[in-house]
Amino acid sequence: MTRSPYEELSLAFGDASVPYLYGHDCTPALAGALVDRLAAGPAGLDAVLLVTDDGVRGHAAAVAAELARHVRVATVPLQAEERHKTLPTVQHLLESAVAQGLTRRSAIVAMGGGTVGNIAGLAAALLFRGTRLVHLPTTPVAAFDATVSLKQGVNLSAGKNLAGTYFVPTLIACDLAWLATVPRHDLLTGMAEMVKNILVAAPELEKKLVVALDGAPPDLRALLEVGVEAKAPFVAADPRERAGALIFEYGHTAGHAIEFVSGGTIRHGEAVAWGMLIAAEVARRRHGLAAPDVARHHRLTALLDLPAARTRLQALDRGAIRAALAADNKRGYGPCAPGEVLMVLLDGIGRPVPGPPGGPPLVPVPVSAVIDALEEL
Ligand SMILES: NC(=O)c1ccc[n+]([C@@H]2O[C@H](COP(=O)([O-])OP(=O)(O)OC[C@H]3O[C@@H](n4cnc5c(N)ncnc54)[C@H](O)[C@@H]3O)[C@@H](O)[C@H]2O)c1
Structure with missing residues (x-):
């Protein structure tokens, strides 16, 4: 055959x-x-x-x-x-x-x-x-x-x-x-979504990701499997990503604002990686995310060739980031006061902070707390 x-x-x-x-x-x-x-x-x-x-x-x-x-x-x-x-x-x-x-x-x-x-x-x-x-x-x-x-x-x-x-x-x-x-830098930062899957839903896939990325060239077949394995059960149950699958918005609140304000010069994956580091810092300060879990964020995003973008990140206009955060497309999914934005946060690896009873896993966070975490990077 x-x-x-x-x-x-x-x-x-x-x-x-x-x-x-x-x-x-x-x-x-x-x-x-x-x-x-x-x-x-x-x-x-x-x-x-x-x-x-x-x-x-x-x-x-x-x-x-x-x-x-x-x-x-x-x-x-x-x-x-x-x-x-x-x-x-x-x-x-x-x-x-x-x-x-x-x-x-x-x-x-x-x-x-x-x-x-x-x-x-x-x-x-x-x-x-x-x-x-x-x-x-x-x-x-x-x-x-x-x-x-x-x-x-x-x-x-x-x-x-x-x-x-x-x-x-x-x-x-x-x-x-x-x-x-795909240029190597974009290939690596493009893996931010895989890192996100591991941090938010599938910590057990970390080894598979690290091994796949270690190869020269990286093992794309294994990476595809990491992407699909982690996300598929959630989109099967929540195809419109309005409930449980909203966890895959992890890193995307700050990430989308960074990507948008940079005019796309900070690409989607790279922006999501920064967004996850910001979310980890917010969660450390507000939800007790433990230091080793924050360190795991830094260890995994370190695989993604991020430092190149740090100067561009720091140069972004903070007022424009605030405005983009205020227009985030998750508004209305849950209670959120003026001056706050809804975020997916973790209180442990693979453990999204629950939202309001019966609501999606989104937590209101003051925009100022997001900006403070950005300054901390
Ligand atoms: N659920 C969703 O629909 C979802 C999920 C994740 C991201 N997105 C969106 O996807 C966009 C980002 O996509 P992206 O990261 O694929 O980048 P992209 O589509 O913006 O492409 C980035 C660059 O790579 C080039 N490129 C594409 N394929 C290439 C190849 N094989 N070789 C060389 N260059 C190549 C493109 O021409 C472009 O210059 C964002 O707008 C984001 O919002 C949507």
């Missing part, structure tokens, strides 16, 4: 289940499987809108060529920058899709990092009130974290991910060889 060139797992989001195909150097097989699976659905498949990240032109050309052997392909390149993760870019995509003659029998294929995935994901949810969506993630954040989520959000002028929806993709497929061109 011939071995399949890729492996397959199934991600559950409530009642929905999404196949995730992954392997190494298997682009033709993945492209073939993509077409076969979409064509086998009740709608068939008449065309694909391949939305590509400018940073992955070579990989995208190979995918486009493979897809074009089976189906009509139109390509829309996007600049994967935080300042373009906006509604006008979504509209540009929608206009392009219609101009290219997409129908209800077509699909949007998003190839790139989390930025392109979110823009194309929101466009897929809106086109004809829902068009099939395939994710081809090319960064660690996208492959190991963002695609293990139904959230599709874009930024407004006040802050990150303030407009969006939930949308179930039809398929996720990743040739891990695509990640080989």
